Amino acid sequence: MIPDFGYGVLVLTFFMALYSAIAGIYASINKSQKLAESARRAMLLTFPLLSISSLSLIYLLVNNHFEVAFVYEVTSRTMPTYLKVTSWWGGQAGSLLFWSWLLSAFTSAVSIRKWDRDREFLPWVMVVCGITLAFFLSLAVFFENPFVKYWQTMSGEIVESVFRVKDAILFTPQDGRGLNPLLRHPGMVIHPPMLYLGFVSFVIPYAFAMAALITGRSDDRWIRLTRRWTLWAWLFLSFGLVLGGRWAYDVLGWGGYWGWDPVEIAAFMPWLTGTAFLHSVMIQEKRGMLKQWNMILVILTYDLVIFGTFLTRSGVLSSVHSFAQSAIGPMFFGFIVITFLSSTALLIWRWPQLRAETEMKSMLSREALFLFNNLLFMSILVVCFWGVIFPLISELFVGEKITVGPPFYERATAPLFASLLFLMAIAPLSAWGHSTLQTLGRASWKSAIVALLITVAIFFTFTQSVPALIGFFLIAFALSITLHEFWRATLARVHAQNENFATAFFTLISRNRRRYGGYIIHISMALMAIGIIGIEGFQYETQGTLASGESLNIADYTVTYRELASWDDAPNGVNYTRAVVDVSENGVYLGTLHPRIDYYFDAEQNMTIPGLRPSLRDDLYILLVDWQPVSSMGATFKIYVNPLMNWLWLGSLLFFVGITVAAWPDKDPEAQSARVRGKVYHSSSAD
Amino acid sequence: MKKYLSLVLFLFVFVSLFTSVAFAQETTPTDNQVNAIAKQLFCPVCQNTPLDVCPTEACRQWRELIRQMLSEGKTEAEILQYFEDQYGPRVRQEPPRAGFSWLAYIIPLLVIAAGVFFLFRALKGWTKAPVAESASGGVRNDVSKKVSAQDDYVVRLEDELKKRK
Amino acid sequence: MxxxxxxxxxxxxxxxxxxxxxxxxxxxxxxxxxxxxxxKPMAEFNQPVPDFDIFYYEGYEYNNTPKMKLSDFQGKVVLVNIWASWCKPCEQEAPELQEAWQFYKEGGQVVFVGVDYVDTPIGAKQYLTKFNITFPNAPDLQSSISSILNRNMGVPESYVIDRQGILRSVKIGPFASVNEIKAFVDAWLE
Missing domain, CATH: 1.20.5 (Single alpha-helices involved in coiled-coils or other helix-helix interfaces)
Structure with a gap:
């Protein structure tokens, strides 16, 4: 009963989204306020409807309804309830429903906002949101239905169908297959929702951009309306990426956090265009330039979001070994083609109206630096995109999938990332409109000397590697300039307002959240770069087989193998093999670590969980690779020392602080943006 | 100078002799030697997992194969080549810089170069325009006025700092 | 302006x-x-299979010919069994396959070809010896054979190709019994 109900609601929502899109088009053509309002209300309804449908699925998941194919595939009786709930996005069909549900939350939220001042946008925003939502729902309704049940026919055959098959009875397996063990880690439980949130929230800026294109409003209204959406989208996407990295570090057992896997890159690509977009919209807001470019970026971001979802969902790129042959691949591809080409056509149509309002005055002005920044982000995107599709292309032309791995990406992107660091350093110093080498030089030479001194210190104490020294110099340069900016502005405030230092510092930030939020993000990026240089450039490793009591040395660490135990955890269907190793540094005992291997019976899969001793200087990361039978008690360990790794995680924490500062809602956003708008109009009318 | 050179030569010969002797002795290669090579390869059956960390039974066999080949005195390049011949170019982490795989390196470079070209051309066009306009009258002044008006935050900040001095 | x-x-x-x-x-x-x-898989059912080379393992050749093409088997029914030594389910069907081969060997109408999917030569030899396998076996060099027969592959998989070289049927996963293998092959024998 419940599956039928859930499916019915799902179908209803599909038609609701479709209706919203069609009504939006009609409303706009016939200039009908009523129809537009109707489209809006239909869109508002999609969220509660999908919530009901999702609740039905959760009910089925939690209550072991294995007659439902999806429930059978992702849960088993032994799983704890919270994992049964999160299995919702643990499989194809459920995660499509989950995606749609999140999207409907955003589209409904956007429908609620006051539309008085932007009536002309409303129908077209509904159209874009409606089409996107209807597309994802159609996948769930027609191709990957989470409510499909098992039926046993007279001949004993098991078939999958939503409705009763003629002469068949419902078939309920005894137990489900259980969630993929890799997905049982807490990091993996929240990583997909964060990523999806980031993905879906980018739909909103795109919808407004398209509305602006169609209605022909060439001002930056759509950007102002969606600024906060974009920032939150960026926050979620970044959070999702970092969580994914942490998850990989903790459970994948390859000593790293990022493997340049096509699926990772798929999530990284919209982040790149989104980041470029965040920067270049500022030029449009301040200077009325780059309108065309911003449109290109938002279209790219949207289609990369769809492309990323497609890659992560369909497994089409992954490897020769995946059994998943899904019908949704061509659907996704068709949708990308349609949206991409139609958006491009719209943009070309409106191209002349989107010419810049002002001129670029200097190659070193802030807007020019923003352009270089965009160029770098796009270059990284080109490398990533090409790397991801290269196996497909090579197969097409030479009949062989040639994969490009981490060394390729690292080599290609390292100089680009370094240039980004440099831009990040000097950007705060350049002014809108005009800067010269002289002004930049005058503002930055002190910081450059500080950075140079730090680099020299690093040269004598840590490394002589030239690329790393360049990297550390750029980081130090960026940090000292940005921190100096904070320092200067706070001092100015202390002086002018007679505030004490702390008050001045906090009011400074809260009065100019966007600027200083951005600077905080820049500092966090520099910190993350420290970690990345550390692990990419200086990770070292050793492997050895030890008998009980023997030791392995790596750097100043000594790892001594004590014992090993293996036991079954029957209720959870896992076998644990856990080693006990003592860690000491230069003879001083530091602690005991427990690297282990978890073997999941239902999935016949191993998980290698490292023993980890983190510190700000380096992480000691011990993997249990292999072990001999209990009698001989030998075991093989692989030990990594990951220098500076924790700076990456520290940086990402600060990063969230920065975005939150920048994205925190103003008390009265409408009033404020109206004020700014007034000013823009004023200044342009003065010309 | 000459003496110095011959010393280097001698050292070189000595070192190479020494290492080849080490190989001939057929000591079992260490895990680290094996991993150094396995690191450059993908597990031929899993999804994008480097061979040195892949926990499956198949990968264990492949690592043993590398160890065996090392103890037979095969060089790193030979072993990598063997794996490529056996399992195809997709096992290499970095595609060889030859033949079709060249495109993997060249195309992004070309696209980026094109991007740089277009950006600079556009920038040049933009930065030239005001100079041409300045002759025709007050337009330029207006632009700079607008610019400074929009950068008022920075201006205010600079003023505060100046006052302090 | x-x-x-x-x-x-x-x-x-x-x-x-x-x-x-x-x-x-x-x-x-x-x-x-x-x-x-x-x-998509390259070879379609009921369509001729694109030709491919077979380089046999030493000691596992067909008629003592080290190198052949699939088309050399024209006129015979071919069972291509894709396996690997690291593959546990393959071990289940290995004895049955060998037994079925003993049954067909004398008739000369049916050929079995084992294709060893991404494997090490050492592991492969051990596996073949362990199960006393005598039918022709070849490594799947560069995955060239498996990628022609099926792109989304797992092991074991078996394909039957009829006398005209047309791909007829596939069995995904191990065979449960000798009879199942016989049924799989016999359907295309006449």
Missing amino acids: TEENIVPKRGVALWTQITIFAFLVGLLALVGIGLQRAQ
């Missing part, structure tokens, strides 16, 4: 539009075709 700049509303030149769209469509088509090929 805003007005001034926007007034000359010349559209984008036609040839530029055409170039942009041609480029985008080309790029999308490239990705699309690539994706499609990645999803």
Whole structure:
């Protein structure tokens, strides 16, 4: 009963989204306020409807309804309830429903906002949101239905169908297959929702951009309306990426956090265009330039979001070994083609109206630096995109999938990332409109000397590697300039307002959240770069087989193998093999670590969980690779020392602080943006 | 100078002799030697997992194969080549810089170069325009006025700092 | 000045539009075709199998010929069994396959070809010896055979190719019994 109900609601929502899109088009053509309002209300309804449908699925998941194919595939009786709930996005069909549900939350939220001042946008925003939502729902309704049940026919055959098959009875397996063990880690439980949130929230800026294109409003209204959406989208996407990295570090057992896997890159690509977009919209807001470019970026971001979802969902790129042959691949591809080409056509149509309002005055002005920044982000995107599709292309032309791995990406992107660091350093110093080498030089030479001194210190104490020294110099340069900016502005405030230092510092930030939020993000990026240089450039490793009591040395660490135990955890269907190793540094005992291997019976899969001793200087990361039978008690360990790794995680924490500062809602956003708008109009009318 | 050179030569010969002797002795290669090579390869059956960390039974066999080949005195390049011949170019982490795989390196470079070209051309066009306009009258002044008006935050900040001095 | 700049509303030149769209469509088509090929098996059922080379393992040749093509088997029914020494389910069917081979060997109408999917030579030899396998076996060099028969592959998988070289049927996963193998092959024997 419940599956039928859930499916019915799902179908209803599909038609609701479709209706919203069609009504939006009609409303706009016939200039009908009523129809537009109707489209809006239909869109508002999609969220509660999908919530009901999702609740039905959760009910089925939690209550072991294995007659439902999806429930059978992702849960088993032994799983704890919270994992049964999160299995919702643990499989194809459920995660499509989950995606749609999140999207409907955003589209409904956007429908609620006051539309008085932007009536002309409303129908077209509904159209874009409606089409996107209807597309994802159609996948769930027609191709990957989470409510499909098992039926046993007279001949004993098991078939999958939503409705009763003629002469068949419902078939309920005894137990489900259980969630993929890799997905049982807490990091993996929240990583997909964060990523999806980031993905879906980018739909909103795109919808407004398209509305602006169609209605022909060439001002930056759509950007102002969606600024906060974009920032939150960026926050979620970044959070999702970092969580994914942490998850990989903790459970994948390859000593790293990022493997340049096509699926990772798929999530990284919209982040790149989104980041470029965040920067270049500022030029449009301040200077009325780059309108065309911003449109290109938002279209790219949207289609990369769809492309990323497609890659992560369909497994089409992954490897020769995946059994998943899904019908949704061509659907996704068709949708990308349609949206991409139609958006491009719209943009070309409106191209002349989107010419810049002002001129670029200097190659070193802030807007020019923003352009270089965009160029770098796009270059990284080109490398990533090409790397991801290269196996497909090579197969097409030479009949062989040639994969490009981490060394390729690292080599290609390292100089680009370094240039980004440099831009990040000097950007705060350049002014809108005009800067010269002289002004930049005058503002930055002190910081450059500080950075140079730090680099020299690093040269004598840590490394002589030239690329790393360049990297550390750029980081130090960026940090000292940005921190100096904070320092200067706070001092100015202390002086002018007679505030004490702390008050001045906090009011400074809260009065100019966007600027200083951005600077905080820049500092966090520099910190993350420290970690990345550390692990990419200086990770070292050793492997050895030890008998009980023997030791392995790596750097100043000594790892001594004590014992090993293996036991079954029957209720959870896992076998644990856990080693006990003592860690000491230069003879001083530091602690005991427990690297282990978890073997999941239902999935016949191993998980290698490292023993980890983190510190700000380096992480000691011990993997249990292999072990001999209990009698001989030998075991093989692989030990990594990951220098500076924790700076990456520290940086990402600060990063969230920065975005939150920048994205925190103003008390009265409408009033404020109206004020700014007034000013823009004023200044342009003065010309 | 000459003496110095011959010393280097001698050292070189000595070192190479020494290492080849080490190989001939057929000591079992260490895990680290094996991993150094396995690191450059993908597990031929899993999804994008480097061979040195892949926990499956198949990968264990492949690592043993590398160890065996090392103890037979095969060089790193030979072993990598063997794996490529056996399992195809997709096992290499970095595609060889030859033949079709060249495109993997060249195309992004070309696209980026094109991007740089277009950006600079556009920038040049933009930065030239005001100079041409300045002759025709007050337009330029207006632009700079607008610019400074929009950068008022920075201006205010600079003023505060100046006052302090 | 805003007005001034926007007034000359010349559209984008036609040839530029055409170039942009041609480029985008080309790029999308490239990705699309690539994706499609990645999803689809090369050999279609009831269609001739594209020819491929077979380099046998030493001691596991067919008629003592070290190198052959699939087309050399024209006129015989061929069972291609894809396996690997690291594959546990393959071990289940190995004895049955060998027994079935003993049954067909004398008739000369049926050929079994084991194709060893990404494997080490050492592991393969051990496996073949362990199960006393005598039918022809060859490594799947560069996955060339498995990628022709099926792109989305797992092991074991078995394919039957009829006397005319047409792909007829596939068995995914291990055979449960000798009878199942016989039924699989006999259907195409006459």
